[in-house]
Amino acid sequence: xxxxxxxxxxxxxxxxxxxxxxxxxxxxxxxxxxxxxxxxxxxxxxxxxxxxxxxxxxxxxxxxxxxxxxxxxxxxxxxxxxxxxxxxxxxxxxxxxxxxxxxxxxxxxxxxxxxxxxxxxxxxxxxxxxxxxxxxxxxxxxxxxxxxxxxxxxxxxxxxxxxxxxxxxxxxxxxxxxxxxxxxxxxxxxxxxxxxxxxxxxxxxxxxxxxxxxxxxxxxxxxxxxxxxxxxxxxxxxxxxxx
Numbered sequence: 001x002x003x004x005x006x007x008x009x010x011x012x013x014x015x016x017x018x019x020x021x022x023x024x025x026x027x028x029x030x031x032x033x034x035x036x037x038x039x040x041x042x043x044x045x046x047x048x049x050x051x052x053x054x055x056x057x058x059x060x061x062x063x064x065x066x067x068x069x070x071x072x073x074x075x076x077x078x079x080x081x082x083x084x085x086x087x088x089x090x091x092x093x094x095x096x097x098x099x100x101x102x103x104x105x106x107x108x109x110x111x112x113x114x115x116x117x118x119x120x121x122x123x124x125x126x127x128x129x130x131x132x133x134x135x136x137x138x139x140x141x142x143x144x145x146x147x148x149x150x151x152x153x154x155x156x157x158x159x160x161x162x163x164x165x166x167x168x169x170x171x172x173x174x175x176x177x178x179x180x181x182x183x184x185x186x187x188x189x190x191x192x193x194x195x196x197x198x199x200x201x202x203x204x205x206x207x208x209x210x211x212x213x214x215x216x217x218x219x220x221x222x223x224x225x226x227x228x229x230x231x232x233x234x235x236x237x238x239x240x241x242x243x
Contacts, residue, residue: 032056042075042168072102074132074174078165081186082134082176084155089138092155094163094176096132104132134174136163141236143179153222154178154236160187162238181221184238188216190226191233 031041031048041048050056074080074096082094096104141149155161162183163176178184190213216224218237225232 072099072104074099074134074165076165076167080134080163080165080176082161082163084157084159084161085133086157087151087155089151091138092136092151093173094134094136094161096134096174097160099132132174133172134163134165134176135169136161136176136178140166140175140177140179153234155185156188156191156233156235158189159185159235162186178236178238181239184236185224186238186240188224188233188235189213190216190228190231 031050041050043049078100080094080096080100081098082096084092085095086093098104136151136155138149138151139146141151141154161178163178164180164183165174166177167175169175214227216233216235217227218235218240219225219232221237222234223232224235224237
């Protein structure tokens with residue numbers, strides 16, 4: 001009887017322990033210590049972490065078995081769409097909206113409304129549960145004359161950009177690059193006064209202008225034009241699709 005109770009208790013503990021094999025893992029959560037690397041995992045420092053929503057496989061097979069329509073997170077080589085939220089002389093901050101054609105807020109296949117914020121929270125990377133964030137550093141804006149890049153002449157808060165993930169970056173942001181002809185600004189509104197440090201103000205400005213002001217039109221790799229006034233604004237422009 002005692003042995004049976006002990007076994008039952010152990011099974012119950014295992015079912016609740018996120019570090020045990022078979023337990024449901026969210027992106028960014030550690031894979032069991034005895035597990036081996038494989039599909040559905042990535043390494044950060046000395047830790048082996050899950051990159052999908054799924055369950056840890058056995059030690060022999062390794063990796064994490066993801067759900068069929070599981071949650072997606074950025075990885076090196078992924079092409080993302082994101083909104084510029086802040087500009088500094090050294091980098092532009094990006095809120096990632098789409099990864100390889102899939103919105104980051106898509107729910108997991110288990111029926112739960114799992115967002116990027118949920119995954120970040122699970123990984124302990126963003127207590128506030130914000131969406132995935134990335135940064136485009138000065139040296140990653142374009143492939144030539146990198147030392148002459150001025151971020152304020154390449155992006156503005158509210159711009160929608162297409163970029164490629166080049167590395168996992170630090171614990172809070174992915175490193176993104178627009179150093180290719182097909183990468184850069186794909187949607188932008190005419191310039192309006194803004195505060196570089198207030199994301200809510202950016203939201204308000206973009207929302208208030210959307211639907212009432214036509215977007216800028218690309219005219220070259222470094223310029224876009226206001227179709228109403230003809231005023232030229234500088235951007236790092238992505239090659240329009242179909243051109």
